[in-house]
Every structure is written in C-alpha cells, then in structure tokens.
Amino acid sequence: VNMSGWKVKASVASQNTINPIRQVVDQMKIVPHPEKDMIPLSIGDPTVFGNMVTDPVVTNAVVESVQSTKNSGYPHSTGYPATREAIAKYHSHPDAPLTADDILIASGCSGALELAIAALVNPGQNVVIPSPGFSLYRTIAGNKGIEARSYKCLPDKQWEIDLAHMESLINDQTAAIIINNPSNPCGSVFTAEHLKDILAVAEKHKVPIISDEIYAEMVFSGKKFIPAATLSKNVPILACCGLAKRFLVPGWRVGWIQIHDRNGVFAEVRKGLTALSQIILGANSLVQGAIPTILTETPQSFYDDVLSVLEANAKVCYEKLSKVDGLTPVMPSGAMYLMVRIEDGKFDLADDKEFTQKMITEQSVFCLPGEIFQCPNFFRIVTTIPTERMTIAMDRIKDFCDAHRK
Amino acid sequence: VNMSGWKVKASVASQNTINPIRQVVDQMKIVPHPEKDMIPLSIGDPTVFGNMVTDPVVTNAVVESVQSTKNSGYPHSTGYPATREAIAKYHSHPDAPLTADDILIASGCSGALELAIAALVNPGQNVVIPSPGFSLYRTIAGNKGIEARSYKCLPDKQWEIDLAHMESLINDQTAAIIINNPSNPCGSVFTAEHLKDILAVAEKHKVPIISDEIYAEMVFSGKKFIPAATLSKNVPILACCGLAKRFLVPGWRVGWIQIHDRNGVFAEVRKGLTALSQIILGANSLVQGAIPTILTETPQSFYDDVLSVLEANAKVCYEKLSKVDGLTPVMPSGAMYLMVRIEDGKFDLADDKEFTQKMITEQSVFCLPGEIFQCPNFFRIVTTIPTERMTIAMDRIKDFCDAHRK
Ligand SMILES: Cc1ncc(COP(=O)(O)O)c(C=O)c1O
Numbered sequence A, B: 001v002n003m004s005g006w007k008v009k010a011s012v013a014s015q016n017t018i019n020p021i022r023q024v025v026d027q028m029k030i031v032p033h034p035e036k037d038m039i040p041l042s043i044g045d046p047t048v049f050g051n052m053v054t055d056p057v058v059t060n061a062v063v064e065s066v067q068s069t070k071n072s073g074y075p076h077s078t079g080y081p082a083t084r085e086a087i088a089k090y091h092s093h094p095d096a097p098l099t100a101d102d103i104l105i106a107s108g109c110s111g112a113l114e115l116a117i118a119a120l121v122n123p124g125q126n127v128v129i130p131s132p133g134f135s136l137y138r139t140i141a142g143n144k145g146i147e148a149r150s151y152k153c154l155p156d157k158q159w160e161i162d163l164a165h166m167e168s169l170i171n172d173q174t175a176a177i178i179i180n181n182p183s184n185p186c187g188s189v190f191t192a193e194h195l196k197d198i199l200a201v202a203e204k205h206k207v208p209i210i211s212d213e214i215y216a217e218m219v220f221s222g223k224k225f226i227p228a229a230t231l232s233k234n235v236p237i238l239a240c241c242g243l244a245k246r247f248l249v250p251g252w253r254v255g256w257i258q259i260h261d262r263n264g265v266f267a268e269v270r271k272g273l274t275a276l277s278q279i280i281l282g283a284n285s286l287v288q289g290a291i292p293t294i295l296t297e298t299p300q301s302f303y304d305d306v307l308s309v310l311e312a313n314a315k316v317c318y319e320k321l322s323k324v325d326g327l328t329p330v331m332p333s334g335a336m337y338l339m340v341r342i343e344d345g346k347f348d349l350a351d352d353k354e355f356t357q358k359m360i361t362e363q364s365v366f367c368l369p370g371e372i373f374q375c376p377n378f379f380r381i382v383t384t385i386p387t388e389r390m391t392i393a394m395d396r397i398k399d400f401c402d403a404h405r406k
C-alpha cells in the first residue's frame, strides 16, 4: 500500500505477457540434493556447459567486424543489404528462391517471430500453434490480444501434427498457422509428405504459414531438413530463422524472416513488416557485418561435430530411458531436445510437475515439465550437455523412477 | 490483383506504425546538384562521415568479450547482472540511487522506449510528447493504438516546454509524460528549474514520466545535464538511455531503462517490464559483456573531443545562419542537432518541405524538414560532420537563401 496518492498500473498487454517457463519454474524449488551435483537439462542454451563453443571462423569474423570500425552505424532497419543478400543466398533453393529484399533481419528469431505475428494478426483474431510447442508463440499472442489455439502433435507418429485437429481449429478469424520444424521441445523433423499435407491445409483455408525454422539443418544422420517454402508454389510463408542454435550463439540476438511471397499476396504484409522493423531497428550491426563470412566460411566439420554430439546424447537418453519401466522416450530426429512420456499411474507422483520437482530435490537433475509446452505427463530433456554427464543424469533418472514406481 | 484466391491483409497495427521520416523522405527526390557533392546533414548517426569513431577502449572491450567466448549464451532477459550493476553505478546519484535490479537492458534506446510505453500505456489511453520531438514516440503510439498528444516547446525560450500547453493536454486517460533531454531535434538542455516545473506538473496530475535521456552528458561547455530523476522524490520515472550516441555506436543496439521507483508505485510496472522483456530477450550479449569496461574505462578525453567537435559545429552553424536574412537558428546547448526557423513569407518557397527539397536539388545540402518533428517552418541540421564541410554547407545554405529571397 502506498500513501502517496499515486496509482500506476501496468498495462493490460504487459499483464497478459505470460512466459510459462517463468510461471512454472519460479514456483519450483530449484534446490538440488546436497550430495549430488546439479545436472541442469532444462535450458535451451547450448553454451551453458562450455562443451559447445562456436567455431573460430565465427568468432574471428565478429572480431574483424569490430576492428574494422565500419559496422557501428545504424544499418537499414531491415538489415545491411550485403547481409540480407548473404542470408538470401544461404537459404535460397530452386523451388523457393530469395533475394535480399525477401530478408528482414530482427533481434533474434524471437524478434523475427514477434514481427511476423505482429504483421499478420490483429487482436481478437487467432493463430494455431503446436502442442507440445515452444512457449513463445503463446506469450506473443497473449501480449497482443490474439487467441492461441493449440493443435496436437502425436508422439506415436514421431510428433507429426494431428492435421484433422489442426483443421478443426481453423476458422475465418485464423490469421496464421504456426509450425516449428525441427521442433522444440520434440526434436521432431517433418518429412516432405507431412509438410505437403500441412501446406494443403493452409492452402485449403487460405491461411499463411509462419514456419519457425530456427533449428534448420540441425538433423541427425539419415534425416533431412526440408524448408516448408520449397514445397509449395501457392502458400505464402514467413520463415523465421537465425544464428542462435546452429552457430551456438543465442546471446547475439540476430535472427531474420524469409518472406516467401506467392503471387504478390504478401505485398501488404511486406510493407507492414518494414514499418514494424522501424521501431527497434533490427539487430546488432557488428554481428550483421560478420554474417556474410559466418554463413559461407564456417567449416562443415563444425556443423558435423555439433550434430554428432547432439545425436550421441539423444541416443544415450533414448536407450537408457527406453529400459525404464514407466517412461517412454520419443527418439528425436534433430534439434537439441527430446520428450519423455511419464506413464499414467506408474509412479507415486501426481503429475509432470511433481515428477520434475522431486527429480531436482532427490537426484539433482533438472528437466522442464511438459506442462510448459502444453504437454502434461511428459518432461523435456535438453541434449547439449557433455555425454558423460548425460549418462550420469540418465542413471539418476532411472534410480528416481525405481524409487517412485508404485 | 492476384487471382489465387488468397487475401492476406497486413495487421492494423502494422498499418498504423508510421515513421514520418520515411513518409516524408521517401516522397523527396534525393538527387543532388550534378556539380556539387552531396552534404547530408540529415541522419542522426554520428558515424556516417567517418570523422567520429568510438574510442579504442570501447572497441577493445568488445573484442575481448568476443574472444573470451564466455558471452555468447542467453543473458537474463533483463541483461547480465554484472552489466546491470555497472549501468546502475554509471547513472547512480545520491538523489536518485539505482541498483542492478533497477536496470533493464533493451535493444537500443528505441527498444527501451518501446518497452517503457508498452508497460505503462493501454490502447485508447494517451501520452503527451514533445513538439518538436523525436518521431519514434508517435510511431510507437500509432503501433499500439495509443493517442500521442504533442505539447509545444518554445524556440524563443531555448525550447523549454510550454507547460501550460502540456498541462492542458493531460486528462484522466494520460498514462505517461514523455520528455527528451537533451533533445533531438532541438539540441536543448533543460535547467534544474525547468525540470522541477515539469516534475511539478507530473506530480500534480500523478502521471509518471518517461524521460528519454539518450543524449545524457552530451552538453556543451558551461551547460549541465541533469537527470530528471535526481530532482524529485515522488515522481516515478522510467529513464531511457543507451550506448548509441555518447559512444558513437548506434548500430550496436544496446539501450536500457532506469526504473526510478518512488515508494513502490512502480511495483506492478516493474513486473510488467520484466514480462515484456521476455519476448525478444534484450540486447546483444557480446556488447553487454563489454559494458562494465566501456562505462568505467573510456577516457574523459574521448567524451571531451566528441563534444568539442559538436560544439564547434553548432557554433559555425549558428554564427553563419544568424547572418542570413530570413533564417533564425536556435543555438543548441547539447546533443548533435540544431533547429533553424524559416521566416514566414521571406522566400519563394511554400514551406519547409519545398525549402529542404530545393536545397538538395540546387545546393546538394540535405536537411530534414521540421514537419517530420511536428514543427513546420523549421529545418534540422545534424552537427556531426567534419567542420570544414559544415562550413561549406552553411555557405551553400546562404547562397540558397539569397537565390530564393523574395
Ligand atoms: C523453436 C524456437 N524458436 C525460436 C527460438 C528463439 O530463438 P532466438 O534465441 O534466436 O530468439 C527458440 C529458442 O529456444 C526456439 O526453441
């Protein structure tokens, strides 16, 4: 209570800007078992363990950009032309060509998603989003007074979208279909066929797609990442991407939108995006100046090494947890996560929240409960940790399950 | 016209996100006189001429930050604690103390302003903003369905605010008073007395202040920059600042909010700001990691040198244009701009737009018309250019006026 006569309210938009990670995690007691060192498998930041560091080519490109002192002025609000050109080349595909004008640089893939949603959707309209899914889509929708409708992804079908369910959510107020491929939190990677089926739904209802492709190219051996835009000549797509994950530099806050216009239907939206980009003026210029080098000169071995660690870790998790009675891990095909189902009624634990909470207290292993991703009775494992520690963590999860099995 | 059956509209918010600089400049023909090299005095980017480069201490701090490879992960959405601590120390004042928790790092001062307005104001409410003033306030308001009401600043009183006019605009829907000191486009610097009078209006109506202090400390010899928050124990203030101008690195996109709470009245707003910061997750981590060094080790001589160029240029402009019949320059006290009044009926030119347009075509001197800053019959001069070129530009403006005087 203040006696000063001032009553300053926070805006409704800020009150409706809800991050479920914070909402849930802030309620948890993150106090590990005193005799076991904490193994956090919770944060989608590949840099936290120190085992995953970006390539020297990437670092040196930024150092050169800084030392040139040429990249400190305001870039155009959509980004330096040479940087947009380099990004367009990096993503361009015969079936989905891009020019520099089709690229808009933003403050992280988060900033790209925020702009894409802001350009397409009015308050009161709705977007359909994946469940399980990355929580930011719902956070942004809440902030803007947009309804977020969750469509189911199916664990028994490698997390493919339940298209009938998705379609049932679409109405004349649906302004965008948001998909995420490869997926956080599932690690799923869509096949060409499944993507074509998704595109057919978008085309039938004439709803544009926002395709979150921040994990583009991060797929395991034998799998293939297919950009949604390469499979349709008609469905307009805003594909959101960035440096964060593939280059292991999430703090740099550089992302972008690829505007895949189709027959000019995005003409207005393109203008809208440019207008919106003028509010905060894009992303850090030093990194922008380094991007042409980063995208062309990072050695293939760097990408391969990162993926081989991620794949090895995913396999350790999958193999170890497959043997635990009461848990059903779903083997991922890419990205840096995997989801594990907690079988109903197997444990003396009420739900995924109690499960993950007690796993911290008793085993010092921290995973996020599925609830955060709109997917109760699952938990998410981040696979960026050194493999030895991953193995220890899986053994602890086994012990935990053994202790709590009914 | 597209025949595909798709009708994708841009959102209302994006259509209402209007940048008057682009709106006006895109209509102008920026084609200089073929025999005169272009002298652009239009952009508030101190780096464009190459004469103003940040200090090596600043550059080296970022290089070290990059090479450490320690600053590439996600910082907290409000910024690294050590960086917020350093910023709090940098601004802290016995009469307006700050801790790390009072600092929220954002994507440029633009991002800071966007967050501040988003946290305080609902659609349908209003903010009062300066005229002449930086156009972003109105752009953000338009984006959010907020009404922007312009209060007059008085050229004959060194651009002090017409407080009676400001007060007449405040009603029960006014959620923030936005002030800008030192000012773009005026170069004005408010005295303690004037600031106290502004604070008294805020206190009387119980309306919090957003104080845009991106030009903090950038004042000429004999002038003093006074942070608004140091003069009131009661008025809650969100002060927005950043690296862009003082350190000559606008492209780096790092700004921040100082939350000057008063008796806890900002408790809700503080939470709202944190929630909003989780959408795009702050500013580039490499620069954040360098900020403790930048703020403490940049030599005083750097700041002094920059200001002596700005002051010398302002004097050249003022002295030269004071002698031009029909023009009335207003001598600035800081920042990097000065406004020049075009006397009514003196020239065979309809308005400030025609004036600045023909100055490009005939003299290759590019200044922004006052209209952009809601201040018709003025034009703005940017004072960051090398002094020799500034002198040439002023001589050309004189020739231009001589040619067009009625
Ligand atoms: C699916 C997905 N999209 C977007 C992002 C945000 O990326 P950025 O750090 O570039 O904003 C993340 C980060 O975890 C993510 O998992």
Ligand SMILES: Cc1ncc(COP(=O)(O)O)c(C=O)c1O
Pocket (backbone or CB within 6 Å): B044, B107, B108, B109, B110, B111, B134, B180, B183, B184, B212, B214, B242, B243, B244, B250, B253, B254, B255
């Ligand atoms: C008054 C004022 N505030 C804020 C800004 C934006 O600063 P930043 O580049 O840090 O977003 C500017 C830039 O010109 C400005 O003049």
